[in-house]
Amino acid sequence: MEIIKARSAFLSNYEVLTLLRELEAEHIARTKTAVRIKKEEDAGHTHHDPNADEVLENLRTIELEGIQYLSADYQPTRQQSDAGIQRLVNNLASYDLTKAEKLQIVNLAPTEPVELYVIVEELEDRLGGQMEDILGAVSSSLDGRGVGQQAPPPSAGDGRRFGNALAHEAEVYVEEEQDYWQQTANDVEFDDMGEGAGIEGDLDVDDD
Amino acid sequence: MFQLSIIKDTVPLHPATFGQAPEAALKHALNKKYANRVLHNVGLCVAVFDLVSAGSGRVRYGDGLLYYKVAFRMVVFRPFVGEVVIARVRSADEEGVRLTMGFFDDMYVPLAYLPQPSAFDPSERAHFWLPSSDDDTETAPADLLDSPKDARMYIDAGEVLRVRVESDMFCDDEPGPPRAGEGGVAPPPVRERRAPYSVVCSISEQGLGPVAWWKAAQVEGGEDEMMEE
Structure with missing residues (x-):
């Protein structure tokens, strides 16, 4: 074994969650096939897939615990969507943020100034007036369903309308949150977004 | 992360x-x-x-x-140093707080990285922070335990914490291949097993610590703003 590059790129929590859910879906599909094959075998057929009945215990453990952590109710991933994150990263590009700060904004989705203070060093000096804009960009990227229901990005001089739009968004957000509480665990939606290639490109450490 | x-x-x-x-x-x-x-x-x-x-x-x-x-x-x-992550409290003892992420358990907040002044309450088996006391006066941990209970902010097990990663450490405790020429089998040194990878976190800054603390503070702040309007 040889480590070629320990850190070739960063991944956002959302991407990891997508990957783990894909693995989970694969596993469930494989288990179903295995059950079907077993039935066929009982009926007299003798086809056998060796991988089907070899469950990787370690992979299953980290897969389930990872999904549990990444989709817990204190994580923003449940309101995030592929399109939403992509839009957020595009919006963040205009601010003077480091890659690590952008990654953390995507991962933690700060909606309150306190949270942003923790993530961005010397927030006041660097981006004093733009804080609200960043928080607005974050909350508009959280929509839960990935449907384009956000208000268009406000123009720079239109502060009041922006504030109203934000308040409206906040209400929508609260309602959705309640929806989530009512949903059963079986109802978890699974978006196959091809491992979120869009964000990865932006957060790559190197360009090759 | x-x-x-x-x-x-x-x-x-x-x-x-x-x-x-x-x-x-x-x-x-x-x-x-x-x-x-x-x-x-x-x-x-x-x-x-x-x-x-x-x-x-x-x-x-x-x-x-x-x-x-x-x-x-x-x-x-592999959270990078300085990254802010969310974790739950797994347990607490005199040495500090142990955090868990579900799939990863070896995260610790040592005493030095707890918000000051704070102390460990042995009866509750939890650390608490006394936000109301003045910063100027140095209080001994023993005095903190005499504080009124409702002034304490407890960090209970299971609570969701926002923490900053301060450092991480890898330990390779696996025994190496047996050396030739030593003759008999040397008795393996009995040592406590260390975690192969552990992360040290801090909650001593503003905005870190139980997420609920800062949520509550925000709500109050929001109300104040409403009043001003």
């Missing part, structure tokens, strides 16, 4: 897997070898992300296995 590591390895495939697509069989073998394991100075491996390149399989003399030289990308859990 997660990163991609490029790793090169030689993977043997059993003849029983020859019927499958080589890519799937290789991923399966790699996941079997790496998933949920700590790579020294790399981090905790989660799962194979994709294969970068793979040579053609070669058979060696002696067994019927196909050996593939593979380069692949691994999803690795």
Whole structure:
């Protein structure tokens, strides 16, 4: 074994969650096939897939615990969507943020100034007036369903309308949150977004 | 919090897997070898992300296995120093607070990184922070225990904390290969097993610590603003 590059790129929590859910879906599909094959075998057929009945215990453990952590109710991933994150990263590009700060904004989705203070060093000096804009960009990227229901990005001089739009968004957000509480665990939606290639490109450490 | 590591390895495939697509069989073998394991100075491996390149399989003399030289990308859990992450309190003792992320348990907040002034309440088995006391007066931990109970902010087990990663450490405690010339078998030194990968976190800054603390503060702040309007 040889480590070629320990850190070739960063991944956002959302991407990891997508990957783990894909693995989970694969596993469930494989288990179903295995059950079907077993039935066929009982009926007299003798086809056998060796991988089907070899469950990787370690992979299953980290897969389930990872999904549990990444989709817990204190994580923003449940309101995030592929399109939403992509839009957020595009919006963040205009601010003077480091890659690590952008990654953390995507991962933690700060909606309150306190949270942003923790993530961005010397927030006041660097981006004093733009804080609200960043928080607005974050909350508009959280929509839960990935449907384009956000208000268009406000123009720079239109502060009041922006504030109203934000308040409206906040209400929508609260309602959705309640929806989530009512949903059963079986109802978890699974978006196959091809491992979120869009964000990865932006957060790559190197360009090759 | 997660990163991609490029790793090169030689993977043997059993003849029983020859019927499958080589890519799937290789991923399966790699996941079997790496998933949920700590790579020294790399981090905790989660799962194979994709294969970068793979040579053609070669058979060696002696067994019927196909050996593939593979380069692949691994999803690795390795929060960088200074990163803010969310974790739950697993337990607390006199030495500090132990955190868990579900899939990763070896995260600690030592006493020095707790918000000051704070103390450990042995009857509740939890640390608490006294936000109301003045910063100028140095209070001994013993005095803090005399404080009124309702002024204390407890960090209870199971609570969701926002923490900053301060440092991480890898320990390789696996015994090496036995040395020749030592004669008999040397008794293995009995030592406490250390975690192969542990992370030290801090909650001593503004905005860190139980998420609920700051949520509550925000609500109050929001009300104040409403009043001003």
